[in-house]
Amino acid sequence: MTRPAGSPVSERGLSVPVILLSGVIAAVLLLATVFAIRSLSGRFAPTRRNIENLLTERKFDEALSLVESEGTSLGDSSDVYVMAGKIWMAHAWQKMNEDRWRSYGRNEDDWFDLPEANKAEQLLLRAIELDREHADAHYYLGMLYMEKGWFSSAEVEFLEVLKVKPDDIRTRQNLGVLYTKMRRLELAKRELLRAHKIAPENPSIMKNLSFLYRFYLGRPDSAMLWANRYMNINPDDDLDIGVVRQELEEMMDRYPDLVPEEPLRWKKPRRFKARERTPFTGD
Structure with a gap:
């Protein structure tokens, strides 16, 4: 039997290009499947990065399962307890947010009285038992105690961090916030x-200095100075930017002689010239 003219065919009657195309498609699908499996397995591998990502996504149960898995890459067991404590703290914050903080402070002996917060405390204390100089364990425990209203205990934990890491910005700043709450205002300022000396471009520190001078030390000149520096950085991701701007504008109106001499870059000029009303001619 004579084959018809055209593309060559296989013994089963399929053209060679079709067979080749099918093979390419199959190979691509296989590679895509392998890539998807690797990506999925990589996402759920017990690494610090994956745990942090799940924590950001508020998937607390999944994050805890990775922390507690045998193949975790967190290192020694104290790190495992710290990460687990951090997750339980985030869980407690989320629960309080859902409650809109209505129950916060009802227990005068424990303002942050939640099972999740208490679980976090147990885990962080266990981490410190294993490593007395674990800076993260002391830091998160200090943050937890500050929320609970246990200010003296929070101070102890923050000072423990600074023994190990004297230039730790978050601890220095939160120790200042803690001293403000304790009305130890000179220590807060210090x-x-x-x-700020360690991190001169940190807007959060500038904001806290502005609030300290504005609401606690009664120094509108210094309050405006720090608020202006904060606004010049333009930290759009900070939820307090509107509050700072409002306070700064009110102080500038009230104390015009104390307005800082530094540039007010946040007060951007109008982009277009304001339209003037055409004078009435009677025509």
Whole structure:
């Protein structure tokens, strides 16, 4: 039997190009499947990065399962307890957010009285038992105690961090916030200024200094100075930017002679010239 003219065919009657195309498609699908499996397995591998990602996504159960898995890459067991404590703290914050913080402070002996917060405390204390100088364990425990209203205990934990890491910005700043809550205002100023010296471009430190001078020290000149520096950085991701701007504008109106001489870059000029009303001619 004579084959018809055209493309060559296989013994089963399929053209060679079709067979080749099918093979290419199959290979691509196989590679895509392998890539998807690797990506999926990589996402759920017990690494610090994956745990942090799940924590950001508020998938607390999944994050805890990775922390507690045998193949975790977190290192020694103290790190495991710290990460687990951090997850339980985030869980407690989320629960309080859902409650809109209505129950916060009802227990005068424990303002942050939640099972999740208490679980976090147990885990962080266990981490410190294993490693007395674990800076992260002391830091998160200090943050937890500050929320609970246990200010003296929080101070102890923050100071433990600074013994190990004297230039730790977050601890210096939160120690300043803690001293503000304790009305130890000169110490609060000292710690916030130290933090600013270490991180001069940190807008959060500038904001806290502005609030300290504005609401606690009664120094509108210094309050405006720090608020202006904060606004010049333009930290759009900070939820307090509107509050700072409002306070700064009110102080500028109230104390015009104390407005800082530094540039007010946040007060951007109008992009277009304001339209003037055409004079009435009677025509």
